[in-house]
Amino acid sequence: MKSFLTVLLMGSALFSSAAWAEPDYKALALSVAEGQVIPGYQRFTDAAAALGRQAEGFCAAPDAEKLEPLRQGYHGVMDAWQGVQHVSFGPVEAFSRGQRVQFWPDKKNASDRQMGQLLKSRNDSILEGGRFTFASVAVQGLPALEYLLFGEQAERLLDGEDSAFRCRLVSAIAHNLTGIGQELSEDWTKPGGFRDGIATAGEPSSPYASAAEAASQMFNALHTQVEALADVKLAYPMGDSPEQARTIRLESWRSARSARNLAVNIEALNAFYAGGGGQGFSRALVAEGRADLDERLRAALERALAKTRALEGPMETVMATPEGWTQLDAIRADLKEASTLLGAEIAPALNIRIGFNALDGD
């Protein structure tokens, strides 16, 4: 018996050494929130507010020279949103905020159809007061803005009988995005907000029963986004061959920035994975003695990013060429590898729960 106990105690001493300690999920989740999510939402809010000011200036006196800077303003907002697109949990889930910012994928082309109808009707009343917030998600976010700024009829912002209405719509969308950004930032950072909910995981006021649950939700957001980049942003528009490639299935085909979206996404996932001050998933994995997995994941993401940056032209043009298609397929394969690593090896190593229904809470 005594020797058994000794063995047990020795065992527990071993278990408490670095290789077997449970990750500090609270520190991990907070570092991800504070290092990536909260600053990301702030950048989005700032970019949308800047676009709003620009739109007002533009609309006061529409001018061809100001159209390009306005388009750059859109790129700024889109860059910022792509940096937090993977955050599928928390305040973004409430009031359809995520969909209102970017209704996508839009398989049935609701955005185009509804934008066409709206422009035809010039229904001013939906822009009044707070009503725009309740308009169709297909007309109040980034795809609608892209339609106005980069669509076939973008020049009609300058002159044309409906230029004033188009301008008001650009402004309304920019203000709407700013408002949503402010709500997101505030709901994360206010006292008792979502950040505090993570900090107090396990207490009754927290949405999380444990810090491990918060970390799991973040991990699942990471895993889901890696999968979505491979399946939705690449495989879906690519089809099975260059002949099957469909440009309009790309996320931002009108503004020809789908590759830029992908690069921003991968950079954001890297930052999310690393967490603020390097206290995120990467460090936890190394602390679990699995630096090998950490290296393999970072290498796969790094390869995907380098290949995305090396594309010779926008995805919208290269995808239908045999060479370009093959390059995109290689990026897809790297992302698939990262996704498999996350699901099959890294999640168990961090003792993190993955699954669709397991995390549901219903």
Added chain:
Amino acid sequence: MHSMVIDRRRFLVLAAAAGLPLKGAHAAEGPVFLSARSDAAGQHVFAAFDHQGAKVFEIDLPGRGHGIALSPDKSIAVMMARRPGSFAVAAHLPSGRELGWLTAPPDRHFHGHAAFSGDGRLLFTSENDFENDGRGVIGIWDSATWRRVGEIPSYGIEPHDIRMRPDGRTLVVANGGIRTHPGYGRAKLNIEDMDSSLVHLDSRTGALLGQWRLDESLRLLSMRHLALFGQDGVALACQHQGGEDEAVPLVGFQHGSGALALVDQPADWAGQTANYAGSICVDRSGRLAAASCPRGNRVGFWDTASKRFLGSVKIPDGCGVAAGAGAGEIVMSSGLGGAWTWSESGETAELPGRYLRSGRWDNHLLALL
């Protein structure tokens, strides 16, 4: 059974390899199943598939779906949004034609479940009156116009699952007891004063007919999902809001106006399942209840008469459970893709077809028998 399925799959593979037309291979005799699904493109749909795994129809949804209500004549199914949601869609069966959309009033949101009145003319939806401390209400909708025509109280907080008894008039409601507000996403705002209850109410008058609460020691157990069986049986599945290491029962039964009793489970069940059951169903004979526990990747089975635990099967992220075509048969779906049939004789066989494997099957499954 098992080998037959494999043979069929092998046939399909061979047929595909030989370039044979597969049309007709999916002649849908046997039950059709309804569930919310999310596909690889991030699209959420209301999906129907047959017992051979072939897609019957899909309706695009603006967000994740949850529970499904079936009209008494089985000609209409309504897919509710996952909470806190504001949409629901009614579909004609078996065509999948959209009959209408329901939109929650601005000061209410749906809690994911609904039930039809006995004559099929009204639909009752579980809802949250979130500006009034999360008072639970049951919305009443006209199934001819899909307009909201009234509401009655649920006599609790957070009504979740809701079922119509065979009398066509008495509603059984599981008040989960957890207050949420859309401004805080899905955050639970009142664990300290959680109040879960099972309620029977008269859907015509709104009168409370009976209410059951669990012992004080089980105050943190949230009763959330229901299945009705026989003339007056209610099976319920719970989720524990306390520690995952406390062993609490997750399944209970209640008959007529009798007492509510939670039932036995193996000693390690709580630990294996993280004290979380996601869905419950009763087989066609009414003798067998199945409760899914996706956090433990298990579905457990109970005898509804003896209340004994019969055993479990491992289904990764398995949550949807529905009665199969035969007595003692249960069909289960997974959030990681795939669906399986389990029969009392102890066999588990995967339903064939790429469609089932290629999507994430959400919380609930309903069989059209």
